[in-house]
Amino acid sequence: MNQTPTAAELRNRLVDEMIMTTVTLTPDVEHALRTVSREAFLPGIDLKDAYTDQAVTIKDNPNGPLALSCASVPSVVAMMLVQLDVQPGDNILEIGAGTGYNAALLAELTGGLGSVTSIDIDPDVALHARTMLNRTGYQRVTVIERDGLIGAPENAPYDRMLAAVGLWDVPTAWWDQLRDGGRLVLPLRWRGQTRSVALTRRGDTLVSDDMKLCGFVPIIGQDGERTARLNEDDTVRVHYDEDQVVDADALSVSLRDTPGIETLSEQRIGGEESFDGVWLRATASDDRVCRLEVTSDALKQELIIRPVIPGRSPLLVDGDSLAYLIVRREGTDPDRPFRLGAAAYGPRAVDLAQDLIGHIEAWGNARTSVPRLTITPAKTDAAIAGHVINKPESRLTLTY
Template identity: 75%
Template sequence: MSQTPTADQLRNRLVDAIRHDTPLSTAVERALRTVPREAFLPGIDLHEAYADQAVTIKDNPLGGALPLSCASVPSIVATMLNQLDVRPGDDILEIGAGTGYNAALLAELTGHHGHVTTIDIDSDVALHARTMLDHAGYQHVHVMERDGLTGAPENAPYDRMLAAVGLWDLPTAWWQQLGEGSRLVLPLRWRGQTRSVALTRHADTLVSESMQLCGFVPVIGQDGEKTTPLNADNTIRVIHDADQAVDARALGASLSSTAGIEVMSAQCVGSEESFDGVWLRATATDDRICRLQVMPDALAQELLPRPAVPVRSPVLVDGDSLAYLIVRRDPADPQRSHQLGAAAYGPHAQQLAQDLIAHIEAWGTARTTLPRLTITPSQSDAATGSGHVISKPESRLTLTY
């Protein structure tokens, strides 16, 4: 008879699985094997606690698909801790306390000579984190009920800052709390996609060190990202930045009254190969790129050809026309390869499709190359350097390949 695995065994199996796909520093691996995730998720089955998935701890009181707070996917947690590169003795600020699990990991990484402050805008979440940290033996972690956009200036400056919520803009208040040479890791949203970006401060400029695809609950208090329905049932949507014009009526009319076209590129991917880099590269040159979200009802009704990833595919939007990414089996190699292409609608469908194909081909020449991202305060005179600038109310993003 097989024995039920213990929490320690399940924890080590999870870390082994994460390490198989993600290189881990010795310190991060040790922290993941030390901190009991189940202690921060009372009432959750052990197998669920050690599955590589998010666990909701508080639903959004306003409704919607995203929870107010959750325990993040462990593999994403590990990736971001690697990016943060905590050193013993570091002073750390975490924005988004969640369950308290992340703060416990940070406490393990910085050790007895460092200090961890974690903040959350929601009183219930902050209380949960405080209670779980106390029960798990991390009473020295400082938990505060606080708007994450203001940070925690009373414990600044910080050597490391980690945001466990999605940010659309970089708050001005954070600049006063980041020390020179400090590291900031945050899930940053621009043009409809989210990347966990590790940035190092050099005077009035943050410079990227690494970038990983991720998804996070958005921070409360930023509304620069908009969702525009393109049909009456709200099953086809464009998610875009505030500076991007989306004409819902004109686009909806093009989708319903004009025949779409499909144009395929020369680029193929394996069944397990990521092609999210197409989207990332397009954001560095093209302000028309945003996100298309097609819900299951629209797919079932075959209202338009299936996007590459129905809930999050890159789309070029220009007036009354759009072109989005599609994937088709390669006739020459139907078992292994999938061909990338564009489906387009509207009077300018042909041109937009060709523009999207150009982005696909540009990515195909250097698939793993990442852009250099620099961020400066919007009111700063710091030079942005060469590259494509995306201006937001509190910061300027510059992307350079």
């Protein structure tokens, strides 16, 4: 007779699966994950769903497709906690309270002598987090209904700051709240892709030592990304940053009136092998990198050569021409049966495709390499060697 597994059994099973497949856990993070009951922060959710490695929406967004707030994917939560490297006694600020579950994990990590402040702009979300933390015995966590871009200066300086919402820019207000030598982990978005970046403050600079692919609900109040439709049905779109120039009309004409070309690189991948580093590598030297989104309707109508990932593929845009990443099964290598390549449209299709192939080959020569990201306030005059991306409140410098 099969017995229904208990919450503790499901929780431990999920942590075991993380260790085997997705995340290298530190002992303290593993202990916290096995201790805090995720289901207690998700009332009404089926127990098995609470311990599945997936996000759970807790508040829908009436103005868009993305949730207003959600419980993040457990393995991503674990990954970011490892990046944060919380020490006993740390004073921690969390931006984006969510369900309160993450704050409970932080409370476990910092211990009885530490402190955790969690803020959220949405009153319902903040109330939910406060209520769940009280019910589960984490009354000492401070929950504040507050715009996350402001932070919580009343409890600063912080040893650790963790953003559980996606950021497009690093707010100026945060600099005075993180102590020198303190650590900031945030999902940061540039050129259409998001990375969980772990940074240490060194005077007027934040310097990364780790970054991993992720996706998060964007913070309210930052609007630096633009979207342009490339056909009348709005089934092919380009997403780009405000400092980039995209001529949607010219690109639409090229997509409609010029034949697409395909060029393959020498780089082969296996079926489960990650190639997101191509996108990251391109952003460290090329300001033409954007994100292409192609819907299933556009693919069914064969309006465009299929991108490697229809919903989110790296794209180079130059005037009336574009090139994006594709993959093709080719060859007999059973371990790496696929080749990466470029599809391109427009008068400069051939050149642009070759530029993208160059990024693919550069990635292929050092597949696990990641750049160092150095962030300084936008008004700082200090010059740092590397590729610079300017944002209203910060300056990003990427160096391989």
